[in-house]
Amino acid sequence: MSLVVMKFGGTSVGSIERIRNVAKIVEKKKDKGHDVIVAVSAMSGETDRLIGLLKEITPDYSLREYDQLVSTGETACIPLVTQSLLVDGYDAISLTGLQIGMETDIAHSKARILNIRGDRIKQAISEGKIVVVAGFQGYNVETGDITTLGRGGSDTTAVAIAAAVKADVCEIYTDVDGVYTADPRIVKNAKKLDTISHEEMLELASLGAKVLQSRSVELGMNYNVDIMVLSSLEDKPGTLVTSKEDKNMERIVVSGVTSDKNQAKITLLGVKDEPGVAVKIFIGLAEANINVDMIIQNVATEDGKTDISFTVPKTDLIKAKAACEKLGKDAGVQEILSDENISKVSIVGIGMKSHSGVAATMFKVLSDNQINIKMISTSEIKVSCIIEEKFTELAVRVLHSAFITEKQNGQL
Numbered sequence: 099m100s101l102v103v104m105k106f107g108g109t110s111v112g113s114i115e116r117i118r119n120v121a122k123i124v125e126k127k128k129d130k131g132h133d134v135i136v137a138v139s140a141m142s143g144e145t146d147r148l149i150g151l152l153k154e155i156t157p158d159y160s161l162r163e164y165d166q167l168v169s170t171g172e173t174a175c176i177p178l179v180t181q182s183l184l185v186d187g188y189d190a191i192s193l194t195g196l197q198i199g200m201e202t203d204i205a206h207s208k209a210r211i212l213n214i215r216g217d218r219i220k221q222a223i224s225e226g227k228i229v230v231v232a233g234f235q236g237y238n239v240e241t242g243d244i245t246t247l248g249r250g251g252s253d254t255t256a257v258a259i260a261a262a263v264k265a266d267v268c269e270i271y272t273d274v275d276g277v278y279t280a281d282p283r284i285v286k287n288a289k290k291l292d293t294i295s296h297e298e299m300l301e302l303a304s305l306g307a308k309v310l311q312s313r314s315v316e317l318g319m320n321y322n323v324d325i326m327v328l329s330s331l332e333d334k335p336g337t338l339v340t341s342k343e344d345k346n347m348e349r350i351v352v353s354g355v356t357s358d359k360n361q362a363k364i365t366l367l368g369v370k371d372e373p374g375v376a377v378k379i380f381i382g383l384a385e386a387n388i389n390v391d392m393i394i395q396n397v398a399t400e401d402g403k404t405d406i407s408f409t410v411p412k413t414d415l416i417k418a419k420a421a422c423e424k425l426g427k428d429a430g431v432q433e434i435l436s437d438e439n440i441s442k443v444s445i446v447g448i449g450m451k452s453h454s455g456v457a458a459t460m461f462k463v464l465s466d467n468q469i470n471i472k473m474i475s476t477s478e479i480k481v482s483c484i485i486e487e488k489f490t491e492l493a494v495r496v497l498h499s500a501f502i503t504e505k506q507n508g509q510l
């Protein structure tokens with residue numbers, strides 16, 4: 099017998115029929131003798147609908163009221179799941195974030211978990227109950243106010259609970275049946291992975307593969323929680339995200355190819371080349387809550403000027419340009435250029451740590467296909483290139499075929 103956390107996303111609980119189906123999956127697990135904690139999202143579309151209502155009043159809404167409002171999506175879902183279990187004759191109880199003691203900081207709309215008291219969960223489990231917990235929500239002890247964990251935050255709730263109660267596994271049920279070597283809508287022969295490391299999954303999650311919220315993977319990595327990604331629509335094996343040693347993992351150089359079209363590039367021309375200038379610009383962007391990704395600074399010219407280019411989410415471009423205009427004066431910025439027609443393609447794999455020439459092969463594959471590289475960034479287990487947006491799908495396909503398909507067939 100083991101303790102299992104099962105998380106169901108919005109699509110999986112999108113209608114009463116689907117909720118009844120979720121109850122059946124949970125009951126099957128319970129029948130096998132496991133203790134079960136269920137974490138659920140709001141019914142699909144509900145969070146967006148609520149945000150839409152708020153925006154009808156003002157685009158400049160209070161984040162405290164936002165949290166108070168959007169958390170109700172999950173609050174409304176847990177009694178529906180619980181009632182389904184009850185009518186089937188299973189003992190179950192629904193609990194909100196507040197009721198399970200999900201303590202967070204006060205960063206409304208993107209709060210971070212500080213602690214989970216969890217005594218009510220443990221109590222209910224010891225009474226043999228199935229516990230149905232609202233994902234996404236927490237509260238701040240000092241203010242007593244409801245908080246939420248950021249979009250997609252129910253994944254993080256589930257992994258955090260699994261860590262807190264020392265569950266054997268955290269199963270994430272979703273509308274895809276696992277983690278693929280590439281987006282199957284782009285690459286027809288993309289393959290489902292049996293296992294992937296937390297480290298690789300973290301890169302894939304933050305690089306644009308939307309299977310899991312990246313914070314949930316980070317948490318899983320830090321607390322060593324095995325995460326199983328499964329389909330709630332079909333009963334078949336999924337992908338295990340784990341940090342357990344696996345010899346095979348290291349032999350595979352590239353595990354996945356991914357792309358992100360939500361990218362825009364800003365170039366600041368004529369920036370003064372002296373200490374303190376970069377700080378001013380990037381602290382200013384951070385204060386405006388803009389996530390800067392790649393940064394490139396050129397070698398300065400003789401007159402002590404340089405150019406700095408960086409990427410931001412396309413959705414933040416206007417805000418980022420406005421911040422640069424304000425900050426640029428002091429830094430001597432002569433001109434601000436921007437480019438929205440870009441995307442980022444990346445290859446990810448733990449095997450890169452011990453293989454050389456991976457980046458060079460990526461550049462060759464892109465150049466063989468006449469795809470120009472505008473920016474490059476690398477980490478120990480990934481290489482990312484900024485390219486023209488219209489080449490995104492082509493780039494993903496040719497990279498997948500070079501690094502994954504041909505590799506399987508013993509070439510390269």
Ligand code: ASP
Nearest residue numbers: 139145234249250251252
């Ligand atoms: N309901 C929230 C959202 O749509 C949280 C989640 O689904 O994980 O972002």
Ligand code: MG
Nearest residue numbers: 107250253309
């Ligand atoms: Mg999700």
